[in-house]
Amino acid sequence: MSGQDQCERAIGGSLVRTQGVTAPSGFRATGISAGIKASGKPDLALVFNEGPDYAAAGVFTRNKVKAAPVLWTQQVMTTRALRAVVLNSGGANACTGPLGFQDTHATAEAVAKALSAWGTETGAIEVAVCSTGLIGDRLPMDRVLAGVQNVVRELAGGLTGGAEAAQAIMTTDTVPKQVALHHDDSWTVGAMAKGAGMMAPSLATMLCVITTDAVADADALDRALRHAAARTFDRLDIDGSCSTNDTVLLLASGASEIAPSQAELDAAVLAVCDDLCAQLQADAEGVTKRVAITVTGAASEADAVTAARVIARDSLVKTALFGSDPNWGRVLAAVGMAPVDLEPDRISVSFNGFPVCIDGAGAPGARDVDLSGADITVTVDLGVGTGVGTVRTTDLSHAYVEENSAYSS
């Protein structure tokens, strides 16, 4: 489902990509260059919730190897409230041992102290930390701590720089990703995200901060976020590699004084997450094709998603799509390994709506389907039930190999 379709289904709202986390009332954000990246590009962002509410929810990587900021933020989220999120690119602070965790803690402390000095009494336990970049190296903490002072000073200056924040969390991303949904009932959901590689569905596969000025408690936020993540980030699979740092946070300020129904909140958060997924897919490392793998006729929705994911991860399917080659046999070979109910002789496959395989055997003209466009839909009907699910992926291109072999990232 495209962001546009999703938007139309969302009750009375419209999506704009020119705004992000500061679109809702009650949020400030900015991004600066703190010198963490050798390139001097922006690398430190802060999102600040002015209230009056501070309810929050979060979902995190399912990788057993979790970065220090993930371990810290999971502790913070036990309070189900957040005043601020500090995010850095230029280093993942993953696999850095106890000292790396101390670095994350010190960063949260520094943010809390600087915000308190600015007149907003804040404790470190109210500050989430997100990091992204190369795994395995300690962060340059002198630069991080000096950067924290600067980024809070900028924020105190009254700037609401959601776009700058979205810029500062980029790694191999080529464009910043942000979106806002303005609900007709005068409340708003805004968000930013980063992520271009090491993306596979495990709750969330990148950094993402979502804000809203709706009045919603932590339970409502948690429900809306899990509902959306399961249908969006969980079904985005660029390279099957799950990051150590994945974090998605949802913060509510309540500043609109409007309390939407759970269904309205669910729909709005889903629309925003869906649009961000489309942006992440379109800017994935080495992407030349945006591919949607839909499995229908599965025994269950879970089976459909599982089968779609197995196809989406298959290197031979992905290289064929890079070559615009309608090599449907590779789709059959891939789905045959999926741990789901299937009957080989009942499987049918379409590329871009054109049937290429019917009941497990080739259809006339199957080798001539035109896959030269940038968008490719692959539909696989298992013919055993009514379960349906879609996974978004990309092709496997020379550019992906180049980007991921030429330097440490």
Added chain:
Amino acid sequence: MSGQDQCERAIGGSLVRTQGVTAPSGFRATGISAGIKASGKPDLALVFNEGPDYAAAGVFTRNKVKAAPVLWTQQVMTTRALRAVVLNSGGANACTGPLGFQDTHATAEAVAKALSAWGTETGAIEVAVCSTGLIGDRLPMDRVLAGVQNVVRELAGGLTGGAEAAQAIMTTDTVPKQVALHHDDSWTVGAMAKGAGMMAPSLATMLCVITTDAVADADALDRALRHAAARTFDRLDIDGSCSTNDTVLLLASGASEIAPSQAELDAAVLAVCDDLCAQLQADAEGVTKRVAITVTGAASEADAVTAARVIARDSLVKTALFGSDPNWGRVLAAVGMAPVDLEPDRISVSFNGFPVCIDGAGAPGARDVDLSGADITVTVDLGVGTGVGTVRTTDLSHAYVEENSAYSS
């Protein structure tokens, strides 16, 4: 373990790669060009067991989508005996429906009839069929059936052309793969194999015919083959994609009149399979690095192999190795997703024997390890038990993408 090491462990035998399936007494083989391949290259091979014994064993793809020749040969193997194996490249005869199965059956019938005419009374149920090539198209049966006449005529001429047979089963392979182990006790195991892509461990991931002149019944052959396959083909993973056509057959003629012990047979078959795996790995599609991933300290051998396989399939690990980049963080991120017992803070990693990560954090000099050679060993110690396992893989290179996107294969 290299083929050489393995060889030395095999009791009193030596491996030579200049011979293959016709090295043992009692076997004839040859390969011809039947016109199945548009290129005119050799594409039809026959291996014939002159006896006096005909015991045989086989292992097959675990893919639920099985090619017609696999379905046929699985039926044949219920008799636990084989007189002949006919193999074609130029077409997988997979996903071809009931007509494709009839084609396989007709091929076996034609081989049986031609062999009978030559004076060797043979039934179709004694003839295994193997096919490899593009999935989804019917074979050109007029050429296949004419080729069967020619290949049997060649064989009747008395030629023992194991090398020609190994040549005729190649697809994207650049070199034929064969090996023979001459046991000091005057019995021999010979073999040939093909396979360069769509290789992932699922019993067998290519076509392979192994012959021996030892006296051994079907039980002994089955045990030796499963023992060897589990430790060799099952631990070779080039691209995580399991074929629809994988078949490994082991035929015994008994012509040496020597009956080795089960342990001797196991060791010899293992040595031959291990050597073939090294050959398959070295000629894999797009390979620039031969990579062995060893996991130690796992809770069990099964956990070790599972974890090694997850690392071996990770696109970001494989592209880093292509770039000779000691990016050990990607190894940690990959193993963190393996469904095995592990403690992130107890994981240690070495590249080519050099420690790059100790107890989950970077080791001094880790970024400077030289991975520029063609052979790379990655050792991951989970620190939770005594299980050990190795998976062979390759890097993910531009050549792999090129080979698999440029044309249907």
